[in-house]
Amino acid sequence: MPVVLVTPLANGDLALKFGYSTPDGGCQKTDTTFTKGAVDGQFSNKAMAQTNIRVASTDYKHFAVLYVETQKGGVRNVWLQLYARAPELFPEGAQKMQQLVPQVGLNPSQGTLLPRSGDKSTDRWID
Template sequence: MGATLLSCVLLLLWPPSAQADVLVQPDFDANKFSGLWYVVSMVSDCKVFLGKKDHLLMSTRDIKASAGGNLSVHMEFPWADGCNQADAEYLRVGAQGHFRVPALGYLDVRVVDTDYSSFAVVYIYKELEGALSTMVQLYSRTQEVSPQALEAFQDFYPTVGLPADMVTMLPKSDVCSLGDRDAP
């Protein structure tokens, strides 16, 4: 028990060096960021992700701005056995566009780049199964990714130490219904 508590305290006091250099989208606007997004690509050093990345499909995020700059997020993940869904509250930390999501083990989430209408690059530093990892997701308002979006994603993820061989472009799926509706 004491070792676990000490580990948690050290984790809070010792942020990774890559995390400190990640900036948030200037003048982030949660209302403009709200709406339907597709997660079209991901890169991560998470062992669980790396073991499953070749089997992942495009998922969705339905985002709504809430009080105090928080985001309410409904997620749908297609799997072979159907559509898995989850809801999470992204709690604002300091600047607009900077969050934590305790329910998902996300210690640090930052919207690092977005034009609101077509793409967003989202940085996530998380804990899963006792291991810390970094993930970067590319969001798109449609299931097709624009060259501008792909360039922003490819320019960013190496800055947090993630190599190209950990990237996956996610195939489309019609397992979940959220993506069937029109994006804003």
């Protein structure tokens, strides 16, 4: 199961440690820092070409919808990711994510809510 450890830094940035299993049964670990943006709750990571990362919606108890924008090679991509505290899909979180789709400029007919995978990774709205 993928694991993310988020640690707030004194300067307002976030240190993230990612760990996830690989197809060969091993474990891949990555450390990265997300730089605090101009607006509270907004972060970026230039190494990952992520220019705008923020929590678009959360109930602080069951789910969070993350907005991610990337800019690389003149191509801009936007997507939403739904995170939950339990392996089961939280219906209110999925509903909120679907409501946000047109608000962030995505076309509902071009995206999908992917079913949960066997490794319990995040559900994503893809465009």
